[in-house]
Amino acid sequence: NGQVKVEPIQAPTVEIWEQWQLPQAIKKNQISLFHSAANTTMFFPPCPVVVTLHDAMSHRFARNWGRRENFYWNVVQRKAYTKVKKFITPTLFSKTQLIGELNLPSEKIEVISHGISPDFKKASDSQVQSWRKKFNIHQPF
Numbered sequence: 001n002g003q004v005k006v007e008p009i010q011a012p013t014v015e016i017w018e019q020w021q022l023p024q025a026i027k028k029n030q031i032s033l034f035h036s037a038a039n040t041t042m043f044f045p046p047c048p049v050v051v052t053l054h055d056a057m058s059h060r061f062a063r064n065w066g067r068r069e070n071f072y073w074n075v076v077q078r079k080a081y082t083k084v085k086k087f088i089t090p091t092l093f094s095k096t097q098l099i100g101e102l103n104l105p106s107e108k109i110e111v112i113s114h115g116i117s118p119d120f121k122k123a124s125d126s127q128v129q130s131w132r133k134k135f136n137i138h139q140p141f
Contacts, residue, residue, distance in 0.1 A: 005029070007025060007029070009021045009022060009025055015072055015076075018040060018041075018042060019042060019043055019044075019076075022042060023042050023044060023045065023046045026045075026046045026047055027046045031046075031047055032047055032048075033047060033048050033049075033050065034047055034048070034049045034050070035049075035050045035051075035052070036049060036050070036051045036052065037052045038052070039051070039052070039053050039054060039058055039077075040077055040080075041077070041080045041081065041083075041084055042080060043076060043079065043080045043083075044083075045080075045083055045084075048085045049083070049084050049085060050084070050085060050086045050087070050088065051081070051084050051086075051087050051088070052087070052088040052089070053087050053088070053089050053094070053098055053102075053104075053109075054089065054090060054094065055089075055094050055097055055098075056094075056097045056098055056101040056102055058073055059073050059074055059077070059078070059101065059102060060101070062074055078102065081102065081104060084108070085108075086108055086109075086110060087104060087108055087109045087110070088109075088110050088111075088112050089109055089110075089111055089112075090111070090112065090113055090114050091111060091113070092111055094111075095109050095111050
């Protein structure tokens with residue numbers, strides 16, 4: 001219906017927020033589709049979930065962050081990903097990483113580039129040459 005409702009959810013840890021309080025809020029508000037834009041998701045999602053996975057770095061680095069973090073990223077999240085309907089990632093390189101490192105099925109991953117403001121335009125050849133000269137940039141770079 002085009003309405004947005006903001007409902008702050010407090011929790012003592014990110015894991016409790018994501019795995020317990022978020023699903024409860026989704027049920028309470030009768031959400032029919034949830035989009036997680038931050039690489040993680042719920043182990044028991046109460047509705048279909050789409051997750052934006054920017055890359056596989058958190059899974060790789062979690063091994064160095066501690067036992068709890070490593071368990072959360074490399075056991076809980078990997079298992080939770082099996083319940084995700086679709087993944088979004090910004091580049092083909094990231095998609096390849098997610099398939100290779102996280103064993104995600106290719107058909108569940110859509111590459112959708114980050115948006116670009118209409119303020120950005122292609123520079124003219126003369127502008128590029130001017131910047132190369134000003135910043136002493138030589139090819140290949």
